[in-house]
Amino acid sequence: MTSTASPLATLAKESETTFILALFVDLTGKPCAKLVPVEAVEELAREGVGFAGYAAGAMGQEPKDPDIMAIPDPASFTPVPFVKEGLALVHCDPHVEGEPWRFAPRVILRRMIERAAERDLSVYLGAEIEYFLVAKDERGALVTADPSDSAARPCYDARGVTRMFDHLASVSTAMNQLGWGNYANDHEDGNGQFEQNFDYADVLTTADRVITARYLISMLAEQRGMTATFMPKPFGDRTGSGLHMHLSLWKDDEPLFPAADDPRGLGLSELAYQAIAGVLEHASALQALVAPTVNSYKRTGAVATTSGASWAPRVPTYGGNDRTHLVRVPDGNRIELRGGDGSANPYLAAAGAIGAVLDGVERRLDPGAPGGSDDADRAPLPLTLLHAVEALEADPAVSGVLDSVGPDVARYFADLKREEFFTWHSQVSAWEVDHYLTAF
Structure with a gap:
């Protein structure tokens, strides 16, 4: 890592994380996640990770709609080696086309x-x-x-x-x-x-x-x-x-x-x-x-x-x-x-x-x-x-x-x-x- 590493990358390095669950929940509380290798942590921090919202669950989308991008909140970064060695999770705020997604429960609570x-x-x-x-x-x-x-x-x-x-x-x-x-x-x-x-x-x-x-x-x-x-x-x-x-x-x-x-x-x-x-x-x-x-x-x-x-x-x-x-x-x-x-x-x-x-x-x-x-x-x-x-x-x-x-x-x-x-x-x-x- 360089001195310009993102906060998320720094946290991952300090905790010896090898994989990150980028996680959000739908309106029913279902936890949705993608498993991101630490080698892609900077891309995760910069762009988030994409989900087909209709497939994810109750997120106010239809199959034709654009991707939900789960943007990680570094303050929520949580190592969970108790589940799997090297694993961590980070809670994300879903966005669509650059804007916080109004159907996302975490976004609603933030408001x-x-x-x-x-x-x-x-x-x-x-x-x-x-x-x-x-x-x-x-x-x-x-x-x-x-x-x-x-x-x-x-x-x-x-x-x-x-x-x-x-x-x-x-x-x-x-x-x-x-x-x-x-x-x-x-x-x-x-x-x-x-x-x-x-x-x-x-x-x-x-x-x-x-x-x-x-x-x-x-x-x-x-x-x-x-x-x-x-x-x-x-x-x-x-x-x-x-x-x-x-x-x-x-x-x-x-x-x-x-x-x-x-x-x-x-x-x-x-x-x-x-x-x-x-x-x-x-x-x-x-x-x-x-x-x-x-x-x-x-x-x-x-x-x-x-x-x-x-x-x-x-x-x-x-x-x-x-x-x-x-x-x-x-x-x-x-x-x-x-x-x-x-x-x-x-x-x-x-x-x-x-x-x-x-x-x-x-x-x-x-x-x-x-x-x-x-x-x-x-x-x-x-x-x-x-x-x-x-x-x-x-x-x-x-x-x-x-x-x-x-x-x-x-x-x-x-x-x-x-x-x-x-x-x-x-x-x-x-x-x-x-x-x-x-x-x-």
């Missing part, structure tokens, strides 16, 4: 970060990643990867964590070597369900890390003959997997949420309450972004599970350290949005949350007094993906997030999700056969 910055606000985010480790039995049925993980109340079980020590430790070690600050790894409420936590960061960094973590967890699980799934509800009788987001607003490196004198008793500033009110105001539309699959509503619609609770909000309320709320306030530093699940695209989920928060702040909305999860004054969250899509289309603030870079993205996303719902609805299920075959 919402800019909107916050226009108000002298910085957004920080923490994310809790929950997932199941599964396998298939000889009949092809989905089962827990650890056959001994069958306790009636498996949450936090020391034995369940220990049996999965090798997998959990490999993910934890990877996170810490990358400087993410992994601070806890636990068995969650469902048999076969786990969570691995890392420190919060600026919102774009955290969204990138969620995508990277899913990749790492999936690949390291595969190395041990397991499948890691972020599907919200892979088992009908077990707790579903969430993607809880801890959000805060800052200005000039100072947090704006804490307040010593809070008459409502949660230790929050008026700005924080305005942010909460924005989330509650747009909760139904937000569900289309934070719970974006048919399966998502098997999680939020669950009344209980074999372990005793669903841990998923059903009504848009807020309160203190109470996990039944859509917006939980663990302390005065942040608010936790609990509506998201493992299928959420972190860029769109975060962008939607920012849009709702900014609307609450700009309109100085008031969330009212902290309320219980049975608050009769609030309509329940959408019952299905179709209901959530309809709420999205009726909400200019949240649909406007999708259209923040350019037009027609909200319409495209709504059509995509509506088609997903009706494709699922057209299938004949075992439940229907059991209930209707000889009922008439």
Whole structure:
């Protein structure tokens, strides 16, 4: 390398990288990548790498459209030798004909970060990643990867964590070597369900890390003959997997949420309450972004599970350290949005949350007094993906997030999700056969 090497080339050399995954996700969260040898790193840094957008997935393109060029963001460069020696990945911003592509989730999140910055606000985010480790039995049925993980109340079980020590430790070690600050790894409420936590960061960094973590967890699980799934509800009788987001607003490196004198008793500033009110105001539309699959509503619609609770909000309320709320306030530093699940695209989920928060702040909305999860004054969250899509289309603030870079993205996303719902609805299920075959 010469002294004029690009930042990306310098990072690759310092980390002894031999191949780079140039990666972006489509609107559904599918990770798309090309494997670029380090010998071509300068070309990658200068021009990006091309993709046929229609083939890549939900990117707002048809076969006739020009290439999507994935332009790498060197700040996101992440060596992943834990997967393959010499491998790294870099998150990219898709462009078309030299302009940021309006259908690209990372580009949409960047725009919402800019909107916050226009108000002298910085957004920080923490994310809790929950997932199941599964396998298939000889009949092809989905089962827990650890056959001994069958306790009636498996949450936090020391034995369940220990049996999965090798997998959990490999993910934890990877996170810490990358400087993410992994601070806890636990068995969650469902048999076969786990969570691995890392420190919060600026919102774009955290969204990138969620995508990277899913990749790492999936690949390291595969190395041990397991499948890691972020599907919200892979088992009908077990707790579903969430993607809880801890959000805060800052200005000039100072947090704006804490307040010593809070008459409502949660230790929050008026700005924080305005942010909460924005989330509650747009909760139904937000569900289309934070719970974006048919399966998502098997999680939020669950009344209980074999372990005793669903841990998923059903009504848009807020309160203190109470996990039944859509917006939980663990302390005065942040608010936790609990509506998201493992299928959420972190860029769109975060962008939607920012849009709702900014609307609450700009309109100085008031969330009212902290309320219980049975608050009769609030309509329940959408019952299905179709209901959530309809709420999205009726909400200019949240649909406007999708259209923040350019037009027609909200319409495209709504059509995509509506088609997903009706494709699922057209299938004949075992439940229907059991209930209707000889009922008439």
